Amino acid sequence: QVQLVESGGGVVQPGRSLRLSCAASGFTFSNSGMHWVRQAPGKGLQWVAVIWYDGGQKYYADSVKGRFTISRDVSKNTLYLEMNSLRVEDTAVYYCAKALSCSGGSCSHDFWGQGTLVTVSS
Amino acid sequence: EIVLTQSPGTLSLSPGERATLSCRASQSVRSNYLAWYQQRPGRAPRLLMDGASSRATGIPDRFSGSGSGTDFTLTISRLEPEDFAVYYCQQYGSSPETFGQGTKVEIK
Numbered sequence: 001q002v003q004l005v006e007s008g009g010g011v012v013q014p015g016r017s018l019r020l021s022c023a024a025s026g027f028t029f030s031n032s033g034m035h036w037v038r039q040a041p042g043k044g045l046q047w048v049a050v051i052w053y054d055g056g057q058k059y060y061a062d063s064v065k066g067r068f069t070i071s072r073d074v075s076k077n078t079l080y081l082e083m084n085s086l087r088v089e090d091t092a093v094y095y096c097a098k099a100l101s102c103s104g105g106s107c108s109h110d111f112w113g114q115g116t117l118v119t120v121s122s
Numbered sequence: 123e124i125v126l127t128q129s130p131g132t133l134s135l136s137p138g139e140r141a142t143l144s145c146r147a148s149q150s151v152r153s154n155y156l157a158w159y160q161q162r163p164g165r166a167p168r169l170l171m172d173g174a175s176s177r178a179t180g181i182p183d184r185f186s187g188s189g190s191g192t193d194f195t196l197t198i199s200r201l202e203p204e205d206f207a208v209y210y211c212q213q214y215g216s217s218p219e220t221f222g223q224g225t226k227v228e229i230k
């Protein structure tokens with residue numbers, strides 16, 4: 001069965017960095033586009049970033065562009081999100097999500113991880 | 123970007139009743155690329171509907187989706203206890219993909 005397991009969340013001070021990981025299993029990772037979606041405490045869902053199945057294209061939400069980097073290691077079936085210059089408003093549960101149906105870089109998501117909480121606070 | 127507005131914000135119903143959730147887009151959603159998700163407290167979102175009206179794998183037939191252009195609806199024909207949750211619509215026809223703010227279906 002498909003499994004997505006995030007890790008790497010924690011408490012970090014503003015301006016610092018953090019790297020999230022998402023270990024994938026149960027499907028052909030190298031054939032699937034992958035996304036990060038976040039949810040601030042008590043709020044709705046916000047798309048963060050996407051990486052194409054082959055890593056050839058990457059797109060970001062304006063709010064994280066230039067600060068976050070999405071990447072993938074097919075040999076490890078793992079998705080990453082490198083987060084730099086973190087801000088208080090980046091505080092959220094971060095989910096990795098598998099792409100299902102897509103139009104360009106925008107997709108529906110048939111599988112989600114359980115999420116990892118990132119808290120940015122001084 | 124396309125803004126999705128869901129209504130009502132909260133729906134108070136009893137088990138066995140019918141729930142009708144609305145999602146309105148600020149501009150037409152290309153090719154009806156509209157999905158619905160269910161999120162229970164402390165859990166990840168779960169895909170219910172894809173392409174506006176196609177049920178995802180394993181989703182019971184009491185869930186149905188309809189609509190086109192800018193107006194979409196998720197209907198739950200008879201609420202089961204496990205259906206009380208928050209529901210989000212999402213458009214993926216344009217970049218960036220965007221989500222509505224959610225509708226909470228609570229027990230009356």
